[in-house]
Amino acid sequence: MTLSELSNQSGPLIMGVVNVTPDSFSDGGRFFLHASAIEQAKELIEAGADVLDIGGESTRPGAVPVSAADEIARVVPVIEGLRKDYDVPISIDTFKPEVARAAVSAGATIWNDIRALEGEGSLEAAAELNCDIILMHMKGDPQTMQSEPRYDDVVAEVEAYLLARAEAAMAAGVGRERIWLDPGIGFGKTLDHNLSLIRATGRLAAHGFPLLMAASRKRFIAALEEREGADPSKANERIGGTIAVHLKALELGAKMVRVHDVQAMKQAIRVWKACV
Template sequence: MGIVNVTPDSFSDGGQFDDLPRAVEHGLKLVTDGADMLDIGGESTRPGAQPVGEAEEIVRTVPVIEALRHQTGIPISIDTMKPGVARAAFAAGATIWNDVNALRALGALDTAAELNAAVCLMHMKGEPRTMQHAPAYDDVVAEVEAFLLERANAAIAAGIPRNKIWIDPGIGFGKTLQHNLALLRSISSLAEAGFPVLVGASRKRFIAAIDVGSQSDNRLGGSLAVALHAAASGAAILRVHDVRETVQALTVSVAIEGIGE
């Protein structure tokens, strides 16, 4: 899953693709680089991010989705917490709803069912403005898994087919370094719950907590390490900024393992 942030303030690439021509060009490049799907987002969810109004989020994302839909056949995801934005995105050609709020907004479950959407349900403790203010858990792995299964069951009860539900442990969303590492170690267990697991750890701040001081544009090595570990542990989708490098790393890893020979 290649990332296209149409925002001025995303943690890694804010402002780089926040106009239509650059966003579309970047999305098409990610497809050429090997992305199997694109995730379009118009509201930053980095720690401390301020909310964006629904109308502004639609203005940012819908033209990009429309343009990409006319130029590529791969699935397009809308990264939003708002049902109204999801509706507009699906009218423009999106088929996946990637929600960091796990469809907890008023009307979100019913909207997803009505749209016949594939959905990704992510765990987030709190909300973006405050989620990194001393997050605490008794057992982060158990609590995140219980939350995700509860939301998956709520989605099924709302009429969303089980085979259209993905789950995401929410690396960096209300977690300390140790929480993130524990969740990454538990991907294989989470995958056993029976839903495809999406892992989004690309360029995230916890990498700089390990490789002290590395900036968001200098975390490729850490991002690839996580991608390889996640794939080997059973993750089905990797949400990344650096598509070509990730595809190459996975291809070489598969060749070394001799898979398919």
């Protein structure tokens, strides 16, 4: 079953985040050890995660790159450990085709690529792997992306980029039914850019490709609090803002949300659906 088929069958999907990194912005490396990462993933499944997103390289602003070999050593044992007991769809969060290949071989069925398959050999690997693909927009790279990002029209530019990458993926042999889009909240965007993209969820979701919204615990929530005169929150204090963004995105047509706090998001969606 493709991710789109699962979404059509089950309604909005919740993707739970598992960072197998020592420098994650959201959890400070709490799940860097394989056993800790597997235990966290199991807790997310029990809390209601429909999909797990496993990442072995931090992509926070200013993050230090890691080698493909190190990334593979971090994520593959976690994927293999989960596959022994669970059949939940697993996504590999990477922009390296060699990491995607290793992850899919270990049991992953989704490739979540912040570079939208722009890396060398990525298009060919995606077609060969025949897995679901999430194409994300990012301006610059994690080392530079938050250094005064500028757009003439952020919505139009992100929209055009994502559609062009989808076309490139299909031309390489990736099935249209396997492609998802992600506007890349927080990846080379200011607070106002992020808010514009969230408001434009309906427009971005209107092209026939299901949309993922991934705003969980991100810094723009703290920036908005500061703008409104409140004290800025730490990453693990942004659950309320995360839920607000994701419910708005679902209302406007997003099909999946990527979150750290699965139980809270699950409850929010359940109540939201009951009230619609």
